[in-house]
Amino acid sequence: MATVTNSKVPQIGQRNKKGQLIVDPNELFFLSPRTSSFLTGSEVIREAIRRSSVDFSVAYPITPQSEASSLVGELYAEGYVGDYMRGESEFAVMGQCAGAAFGGARVFTTTAGPGTLRAFENFPMWAGSRLPIEVVFTVRGVNSPLSIQPDTLEISFMLETGMLLWHAETAQDLFDFMLKGYYVAEQPEVHLPIGVICDGFFVTHTKDTVMMTPEDLALPHYDPYRSPVVCMDMEVPPVRMMRDPFVMKSNYISYMTHASWQLEIRAAIERSRKHTIPLLDGLIEVENPDAEIMFVASGTAVSQSREAIRLFRDKGVKVGLVKIKTLRPFPTEELRKATEHAKHIFVPEFNVAGWLAREVKSTIDRNSRVIAGPHVAGGMTMPPEIIIEEIEKYLAHSRNKELVHG
Amino acid sequence: MKSRINIRMSGLGGQGVVTSAHLMAMAASHEGKFSISNPFFGAEKRMAPAESYVRIGPEKIYDRGELVFPHVVMVFHPQVITMGKSYTMPFYSGIKSGGLIIINDDIELLTDEEKLDLEKKKITVYYVPATKIALEIAGTELSTNMGMIGALAGLTQVVTMDGLDKALQDRFGKKYVASGGTATLDEAIKKKFAKKEMLLQKNLDTIRRTFDEASAFREKHSALLTSVNM
Numbered sequence: 001m002a003t004v005t006n007s008k009v010p011q012i013g014q015r016n017k018k019g020q021l022i023v024d025p026n027e028l029f030f031l032s033p034r035t036s037s038f039l040t041g042s043e044v045i046r047e048a049i050r051r052s053s054v055d056f057s058v059a060y061p062i063t064p065q066s067e068a069s070s071l072v073g074e075l076y077a078e079g080y081v082g083d084y085m086r087g088e089s090e091f092a093v094m095g096q097c098a099g100a101a102f103g104g105a106r107v108f109t110t111t112a113g114p115g116t117l118r119a120f121e122n123f124p125m126w127a128g129s130r131l132p133i134e135v136v137f138t139v140r141g142v143n144s145p146l147s148i149q150p151d152t153l154e155i156s157f158m159l160e161t162g163m164l165l166w167h168a169e170t171a172q173d174l175f176d177f178m179l180k181g182y183y184v185a186e187q188p189e190v191h192l193p194i195g196v197i198c199d200g201f202f203v204t205h206t207k208d209t210v211m212m213t214p215e216d217l218a219l220p221h222y223d224p225y226r227s228p229v230v231c232m233d234m235e236v237p238p239v240r241m242m243r244d245p246f247v248m249k250s251n252y253i254s255y256m257t258h259a260s261w262q263l264e265i266r267a268a269i270e271r272s273r274k275h276t277i278p279l280l281d282g283l284i285e286v287e288n289p290d291a292e293i294m295f296v297a298s299g300t301a302v303s304q305s306r307e308a309i310r311l312f313r314d315k316g317v318k319v320g321l322v323k324i325k326t327l328r329p330f331p332t333e334e335l336r337k338a339t340e341h342a343k344h345i346f347v348p349e350f351n352v353a354g355w356l357a358r359e360v361k362s363t364i365d366r367n368s369r370v371i372a373g374p375h376v377a378g379g380m381t382m383p384p385e386i387i388i389e390e391i392e393k394y395l396a397h398s399r400n401k402e403l404v405h406g
Numbered sequence: 407m408k409s410r411i412n413i414r415m416s417g418l419g420g421q422g423v424v425t426s427a428h429l430m431a432m433a434a435s436h437e438g439k440f441s442i443s444n445p446f447f448g449a450e451k452r453m454a455p456a457e458s459y460v461r462i463g464p465e466k467i468y469d470r471g472e473l474v475f476p477h478v479v480m481v482f483h484p485q486v487i488t489m490g491k492s493y494t495m496p497f498y499s500g501i502k503s504g505g506l507i508i509i510n511d512d513i514e515l516l517t518d519e520e521k522l523d524l525e526k527k528k529i530t531v532y533y534v535p536a537t538k539i540a541l542e543i544a545g546t547e548l549s550t551n552m553g554m555i556g557a558l559a560g561l562t563q564v565v566t567m568d569g570l571d572k573a574l575q576d577r578f579g580k581k582y583v584a585s586g587g588t589a590t591l592d593e594a595i596k597k598k599f600a601k602k603e604m605l606l607q608k609n610l611d612t613i614r615r616t617f618d619e620a621s622a623f624r625e626k627h628s629a630l631l632t633s634v635n636m
Contacts, residue, residue: 170468206443207432207443303469379446382471
C-alpha cells in the first residue's frame with residue numbers, strides 16, 4: 001500500500017520548526033552521542049518528550065505526575081509539542097487523548113494512582129481501537145485513606161487492559177522507555193497504547209544521573225497511514241458494525257467478533273516482542289544467573305534488590321536477580337529459563353497484593369519456590385537491610401522445617 | 407573513601423530541605439562521585455514536616471526512598487524535635503553508630519534521656535544557628551538551608567565549597583521547576599535580592615561561614631567524626 005507523505009511534516013534528514021534534526025529511531029537510540037545529566041524523573045519526562053515529536057498532550061494535575069505535565073506545558077510554550085490542553089478530569093483527559101489519536105496525532109499524557117483508576121474505562125478502549133498513545137503512570141497509592149506516596153498496586157489493575165506495559169527501574173529507563181515505547185507501540189503489527197510505568201517519588205522526584213541523547217535530534221513523526229486498522233469512527237467498520245444488530249445483539253456472531261478482537265489485541269502484544277527485545281536488550285536483565293537464591297522484581301524493587309545483593313555479597317552469600325522490564329508482554333520463557341536452577345525465588349514488591357509474585361507463580365514450574373515478598377506498602381521504603389533480614393529469617397525457618405520433617 | 411554516606415534531612419515545608427538535598431547531590435555529582443537525592447513529603451504546605459535524603463558514594467547507588475538507617479541526621483527546625491514534626495520518632499531513629507546529628511539552633515534541645523541514648527550510640531551532636539546566620543549574612547531566613555549544607559559539608563568533607571558553588575549556579579542560575587510551591591518560593595527569594603548574582607553570592611557567603619566553622623570543629627574533633635568521613 002502506498003503511503004501518503006505530508007509535505008508539512010519533516011522527514012528523516014530534515015529539521016523541524018525548532019531546528020531539531022529528524023533522525024532514524026535506531027540512530028537516536030544507539031548511535032547518537034549521550035551526555036550525562038543530573039535530573040529529576042519529572043525533568044527526564046520533559047526531555048524525552050522534547051525528543052519525541054509529540055503532536056498532542058493533555059494535562060491534569062495529580063501528585064506525583066503534576067510537575068511532569070506542567071513541564072510538558074512548558075515544552076508546548078517553547079514550540080516542541082504540537083498542541084497542549086488541560087483536561088477536566090482524568091476520564092476526560094484519556095477521552096481527549098483518544099480523539100487526538102483517532103485523528104492521527106502522536107499523543108502523550110501522564111497520570112497516577114486514583115487518576116489512573118478514574119480514567120480506567122479508556123485504557124481497554126484505547127487498546128481495542130489500536131491507538132498507540134503513550135502514557136506515563138507515575139504510580140502511587142490508590143487506597144483510602146488517601147495516600148500520595150509510592151505504591152505499585154495500581155499496576156495490577158492495568159495488566160489486562162490490552163496495553164503494552166513497561167516498568168522503568170530508574171530515570172534512565174524512563175528516558176529510554178519513553179522514546180523506544182513510541183517506536184514499538186506504533187509498529188503496524190503492534191499498534192497499541194503503551195503505559196511506561198515509573199514509581200512515584202522514587203523516580204519522579206529523585207535526582208539521578210541520566211545519559212541523554214542530543215537535544216537537537218528528534219524521532220520521526222507518527223505516520224497515521226501505518227495504522228493497521230481504519231480510523232474507528234461511527235461511520236466506518238468495524239465500529240460502524242456496532243450500530244448494527246450483529247455486534248450489539250446477543251448472538252454467536254457478536255460473541256465471536258468480540259472474542260476474536262480481544263485475542264488479536266493479545267496477539268499484538270506478543271508481536272511487540274520482536275521489536276522490543278533488540279531495543280531493550282531483552283525483556284529481562286539477569287544478574288548472578290547461577291545463584292540459588294534469586295530475586296524477581298520490577299521497578300524500584302529492582303534497585304533495592306541490587307543493594308541487597310551487594311550486602312549479601314559482603315557476607316559471602318551469592319544472590320541473583322531477574323529484572324522484569326516489560327510486564328506486558330510478560331517475559332514468560334525468559335523467566336522460566338532464568339529461574340530454572342533457583343532454589344528460592346523472592347519477589348519483593350511495593351504493594352500489599354503481591355501481584356508480581358502471582359504472575360511469577362503462574363509462569364514458572366515448581367512454583368512453591370516462589371516467596372511473595374518482602375512486601376512494603378502505602379509509601380514505605382524497602383531498605384536493603386530489611387530485605388536481607390526478611391530473607392535470612394525465611395531461610396532459617398525453612399531449614400528448621402527441613403530438620404523437623406526430614 | 408568510605409563506601410557510602412547516607413544523609414537524612416528533616417525540616418518543615420518551605421525551609422528548603424528538598425533543595426538542600428538536591429544541591430548536595432549535584433555538588434557530589436560535579437565532583438565525580440555517585441549521588442542520588444529524593445524528597446518525601448505529604449501535601450505541600452509550609453511548616454508541615456518535610457524530609458529529603460541524599461546518598462553519596464564511590465560506586466553507583468541504587469537505593470532510593472526514605473532513609474531508615476542514616477549516617478547523618480539534619481534538623482532544619484527546632485520543631486522537628488520539640489513538636490515531633492518528624493517522620494520518625496525519635497527524630498534520630500535508625501541512625502548508625504558513630505553517626506552525626508546537625509541541629510539548627512544555639513540552645514540545647516535534647517532531653518537527658520536522649521543525650522544518654524546518643525552517647526551510647528557514639529553520636530556526635532553539632533549545633534549550628536543556621537537561621538540566625540542566614541539572617542545576618544543573607545538578610546533572609548530563606549537561606550537557612552545554605553547554612554545547614556555548609557555545616558554538613560564542613561563536618562563530613564563529602565563535597566567541597568567549589569562543588570557547592572557549581573551546584574548553586576546550576577540550581578538558581580537558570581530556570582528550574584520542581585513544583586508549584588517551589589516555583590513560588592524561588593520567586594519570593596529572587597525578589598529579596600536586586601540581582602541574581604547577589605542571591606548567589608549571599609547564599610554562597612552563608613555556606614562559606616558555616617562550612618569554615620564546621621571545618622574548624624572537624625579539625626579539633628577528628629576522632630569523633632570517623633564514621634561520617636569521606
